[in-house]
Amino acid sequence: MAYGTGGCVKKRTKKINKTPEGKNPATKNSIHHEDLALKTAAQYFGEELMPLLGIQGVVNYIAPTETVILEARQMYQDFNYVRKDGAWIHLEFESDSITKEDLKRFREYEAATSRIxxxxxxxYVICSSKVKHPRTILKEGINVYQVKAVRLKGKDSDQLFKRLKENAEQGLKPSKADLVSLLLTPLMSGRLRIEERIIKSLNILQNSRELITEMELEKMQAVLYTLADKFLNETELNRVKEMIAMTKLGEMLVEDGIKRGIERGLEEGMEKGIEKGIVETCRELGVSFDETIKKIKQRFGISEKEAREIVNKYWL
Known part of the structure; x- marks a missing residue:
């Protein structure tokens, strides 16, 4: 996103009224995968995530992210923490360049939150774009406003994987902070393709189940799956889905997918439509052919032979 043009008279264009969060209403309902993934990481792994991002202070608890100002306009921030010294850490996640309008919005958040x-x-603005020197200062009149930018592209995922591998060879288990670091690898720099980073990270998480709770593992897998859906093409994503399908998260996704498949089938108004919907949905979610046969068999209480015939029919 360019900061501006110059040297000529700009052609007047129709002004687009943005939402209070600075978003274009045309894309208001679109999913911001990186924001979603990083917000999840911030919510569940703040204690480990903050030092990794170079953010100072010790978190005491999570602070509200919704501020209502006098004109009854709701201001939604990405994430807030309360430090033990009482100060608030406000996190914003940006996948594009930090613009002047972004800084104005952040300044407004700060002022309203501080006063109320x-x-x-x-x-702190967590940047996942490739911009090497993001804008962090806003000067207006006699006032200077500044944020702290954290460039994820400035971190090397290759070094992280190398260190974890060397530790494993010495019999050392990764710390929880190491595991949280893996969630950021798709947004870091490195020679490995993003697909390879996500698969490596999922493997390490799966082999570290005894170090974290089941819920934490599911949340970590969900963050990586969200980023995979954001960055990978269909072929690469299918390879990740094959791994996810073997996990607890995968089972949850498949069950949800089967429900959607049934709804899809019901639209056709007959039982055959439900069969087709389930098979197509399982395939889209990366469930293997044989596993889909088991799902069909369980769902309809039929023999394996009958289930195989149904899957063969709709496995396009």
Whole structure:
């Protein structure tokens, strides 16, 4: 996203009224995968994530992210923490360049939050774009406003995988902070393709089940799956789905997918439509051919031979 043009008279264009969060209403309902993944990581792994991002202070608890100002306009921030010294850490996740309008929005968040909650606020912008020198300062009149930018592309995923491999060869288990670091690898720099980073990370997580709770493992897998859906093409994503399908998260996705498959089939108004919907949905989610046969067999209470015939019919 360019900061502006110059040297000529700009052609007047129709102004687009953006939402209070600075989004174009035309894309208001689109899924921002990186934001979603990073917000999940921030919510569940703040204690480990903050040092990895170079953010100072010790988190005490999560702070509200919704601020209502006098004109009754709701201001939604990406994420807030309360430090033990009482100051607030405000996180914003940006996959594009930081623009002047972004800085104005962040300044407004800070001012409203500080006044209403009577706290100091420090804004960190977690950048996953390739911009090497993101804009962090806004000068207007006699005022200077500044945020702290954290460039994920400035971190090397190759070095992280190398260190974890060397530790494993010495019999050392990864720490929880190491596992949280894996969630950021798709957004880092490195020679490995993003697909390879995600698969490596999923493997390491799967082999470290005893170090974290089942819920934490599912959340970590969900973050990586969300980023895979954002960055990978269909062929690459299918390879990731094959791994995910073998996990608890995969089972949950498949069950949800089967429900959607049934709904899809019901639209055709007959039982055969349900069979088709389930088979097509399982295939889209990366469930193997044989596993889909088991799902069909369980769903309809039929023999394996009958289930195989149904899957063969709709496995296009």
């Amino acid at each position: 909650h009577h706290v100091e606020v420090i804004t």
